[in-house]
Amino acid sequence: MDREPGLSVRLKLTLSYAAVIMLAGGALLAVVWVFLLRYVPTNFGPTHMSGPDRFDLLSAFAPKAALMIAFLLVFGLIGGWILAGSMLAPLTRITNAARLAATGSLSHRIQLEGREDEFRELADAFDTMLAQLEAHDAEQQRFAANASHELRTPLAITQTLLEVARNDRNRDSGELVDRLLYVNNRAIDLTEALLMLSRANQRTFSREPVDLSLIAEEAAETLLPLAEKRGLTIETSGEITPTTGSHTLLLQLTTNLVNNAIVHNLQADGTVWVTTSLRSRTVVLTVENTGEKLTPQLVSTLTEPFQRGTQRTRTDHAGVGLGLAIVKSITQAHEGTLTLTPRAAGGLRVKVQLPR
Template sequence: MTEPAQGGVQERGDVVSGPDAPENHGGDSARAPQMLPAPAAGAAQVHGQHGQHGQHGQHGQHGQVPPPPSGPPAWDGPPPVTANPARRRLLDEIKAMSNRVSIRWRLTLTYAALVFVAGVFLLMLMYVLAGQAIDAAWPGNILVPNINLPQSTEDTIKEYYLQTLADAIATARGELLRRSLPALLGVAILALMIGYLVADRALRPIKKMTATARKLSETSLAHERIDLTGPDDELKELADTFDAMLTRLNAAFDAQRRFVDNASHELRTPLAINRTVLEVALADPEASEDLKVLGRTLLGTTARNERLIEGLLLLARSDRELSVRKPVDIQEVAKTAIEQLTAFAAEEEIAVEYDLHPAPVTGDPVLLERCVSNLIENGIKHNMGPTGKVWVRTGIVGGGAVVQIANTGPHVPAYEVDSLFEPFRRLNADRVQSAKGAGLGLSIVRAIVRAHDGSVSAVPRDGGGLVMTVRLSVTGGTTGATQSAR
């Protein structure tokens, strides 16, 4: 690949899609980052300093020097006993496993355990009561027929009958236990099944609240509410409280959006009038040079104000729920954005390289085009001048449609990356750089991506600059990697 002398747009000749794409573009020193997940930032180590404090004694008599300390130091008791590491790991694993069990299964196991314990208690009670009933019905003696037998033979017969009866009683009680244990096991299994159904029914309102909250978190607080029906219990009170909170939040956000809309619309009219007056004044051939310099300065200020207001309008629009959803290919969106920014890249002497592959999604075509355009424009603006580069990639990565824009540029501290997505935030707070933008570009990108249920992330690039990655849900089938856009 040949790099242009004065910036512009470049395309790759050899196409490699995904993580195996080469980083060296035609021998250039700058390397295009791979479309891979960003590594986690390393943890900082903090070293503490321990001060040493001396102790000063007070002496009752003046002029006496206390003798040097002698003898062993004071004993503060045995060292603390440390827990067995293996035992602690086992306890931690058991605790982590218990935390992973859902509430439904906790309630189910609790119900089954209670029924099982109650069954065991009832079985033992029946065993004891059966023994007491047999003992109460025991005649106390055995009548032997009036037959003249030796005393030893009579005692032997009584002992035989007593032993036979005792064995029969023991056999009956053992049979009671043997037949009761399977019944107890069946009752425990039945209790487990019934407990699962009861827990599922009891937690059904909570599942409904969770599903509604998740749906609302993915949109812009639509007018959907939980609207839980049923008895006036604690769960219904919780759902009604949640609905009331959503209503108040929705009203507050609507008021904020209306204010932004109204303020932006009201400000556009006087700015348009000012721009027209200045253009007419500059077109006057009799205007002095000082007037023309002042007019051009005011025109630049007016243009920046118009961009600011346009950004506020777009930000207010992208924060709302999408009203238009159409099939869109991010590859075509990126290609259009690159073509529109070719002149701007040449003016800034920035080389734009791209590797575009199909990435079909569903969304608002206008907002998605503005999202990609803002990312590319941001990469061109905040760059290194004649030696700067911007890399644009689109495709399917990990089952999602991904557009990635990386650029050379100044070093960005990792702790400041998240703040760049806030409105009116720039890496350099110097107002001299305000001509580069109003500080709304990345805020608009984040709002558009959130409206499309996607995610946007930024990580510092090795050697300076940023790697911006937008991930959206894929719709339809894909044909795999294709050649770079021509």
């Protein structure tokens, strides 16, 4: 935004310091002058001498007072300029860091020394913001690279299938169509997942009162045929859990968790537990499943986009690698927290806490 040039803050502070010193010095000299007049006699003898006596006093006092005022002015300007520069030095470092950040350099930190005060608090907050921006920028770069790779894969497969079909005219077209349909569906699923993730990150959705327990029941009922096909059991329980948010996004969150718990489970006779609970300030959705034992290191990477975890990937339903990433984004968009914990007996426990 264009602004007209003005006085610097340092010059304004300098003039303010000098003005305060001048006013204080002038007030002090005025008090001294009034104090001296009280003790000056009106005459020194039979002749009325009050006028000349005070005139002589003024003649002696005025030059010294003017000299003192001039000294205070010079002292106020010089001292105020030095003091203002010292006080504004931290602000200069913060400004330089902001300019570096504007050019794309997010690795710079102010790291302002000294005890806690307003400038140090501002510098620390700015350093925290830079660290978060740097981490977010790195995450976005990884996401863009992974998304490009994931989107390129079905296109490359499609191109290969078409080239094979062109070179082999006698090949069964039905098999080719089926494989192309499968690859195309995978690309559509990935695109829809990316759109869902983008929508959750932008937080551009309307909010309404919802019951998380009803959403959990709806997701479990929808995915019950998939669980029965795999020989799994879904157990739902809990209490009414009122919260505020997008019904569509929260249903997507719950569906992703239940689907993830079904797909990454035992080969047979596995169980998925879906429970909701009410606390003083939050509502909690917990989804647990049986399965292979997971390490904390692996679990800590599962919410990253396209980080499926090779130990948990099933060949019959690998997914697009965005299920838990979408869950994380939707949770954050609803001011909630997401916690993933490996179960001691095997499997995963996922807990979503949202404001009540």
